[in-house]
Amino acid sequence: xxxxxxxxxxxxxxxxxxxxxxxxxxxxxxxxxxxxxxxxxxxxxxxxxxxxxxxxxxxxxxxxxxxxxxxxxxxxxxxxxxxxxxxxxxxxxxxxxxxxxxxxxxxxxxxxxxxxxxxxxxxxxxxxxxxxxxxxxxxxxxxxxxxxxxxxxxxxxxxxxxxx
Numbered sequence: 001x002x003x004x005x006x007x008x009x010x011x012x013x014x015x016x017x018x019x020x021x022x023x024x025x026x027x028x029x030x031x032x033x034x035x036x037x038x039x040x041x042x043x044x045x046x047x048x049x050x051x052x053x054x055x056x057x058x059x060x061x062x063x064x065x066x067x068x069x070x071x072x073x074x075x076x077x078x079x080x081x082x083x084x085x086x087x088x089x090x091x092x093x094x095x096x097x098x099x100x101x102x103x104x105x106x107x108x109x110x111x112x113x114x115x116x117x118x119x120x121x122x123x124x125x126x127x128x129x130x131x132x133x134x135x136x137x138x139x140x141x142x143x144x145x146x147x148x149x150x151x152x153x154x155x156x157x158x159x160x161x162x163x164x
Contacts, residue, residue: 003041004048008055011062011156012149015126018043019050023072026123027054029145036144037123040076058126062156067093069127077121083107084118091132094157098136116142126153 003025005018018026018039026039053071060066075085087105091097097105099112099119106115119130120142131153135141143150 001041003039003043004046004051005043006045006048006051006055008058010058012145012152015058017051017054017058019048019054020074023074024050024054024124024127025074025076027058027125027127028123029125029149031146031149032144037121039123054127061126064156064159067157071127073124073128075123075128077118077123080106080114081118081121084115085122085124085128085130087115088119088122088128088130088133091129093129096132096134096154099133100136102133112136120144132157 001020003018003020005016008015008017012029014030016026016028017024018028026037050071057066057069057071061069075082077085083106084102087102090105099116100109103109103111103115119133122128122130122144125131125145131143131150140147140150140154
């Protein structure tokens with residue numbers, strides 16, 4: 001299977017959307033290391049209806065008109081990573097939880113560090129909102145796109161949520 005990719009401009013820089021025929025496989029920021037995730041398959045630049053849908057929904061998100069994504073997803077990871085990433089999708093727009101709370105939602109409150117490691121491998125940033133997870137003390141820690149980008153995304157969501 002060949003994955004299809006497209007770059008889009010955003011307020012946080014260039015984003016690369018990668019899709020398979022089954023769903024969005026990755027959303028990568030230009031500020032993150034290209035080795036952060038392994039796609040496991042050849043990636044070609046091209047056209048795909050899921051690229052169009054993802055680009056449209058991301059545009060709406062950055063415009064403050066979308067608070068939830070409605071896209072098929074195709075992340076690849078371990079069972080634990082998949083559970084951690086699914087838990088991320090339950091964090092409401094404009095809200096945050098601690099790594100410990102996310103670990104509790106995954107089923108083991110003692111796995112906060114493992115959850116942090118899984119979040120670090122989240123291939124679908126923003127759509128699977130790992131930026132909504134913060135330290136127990138409220139600090140902004142760890143984010144593949146950089147802590148400044150994490151702060152921007154959280155501020156964007158808090159500002160946009162007051163418009164509704």
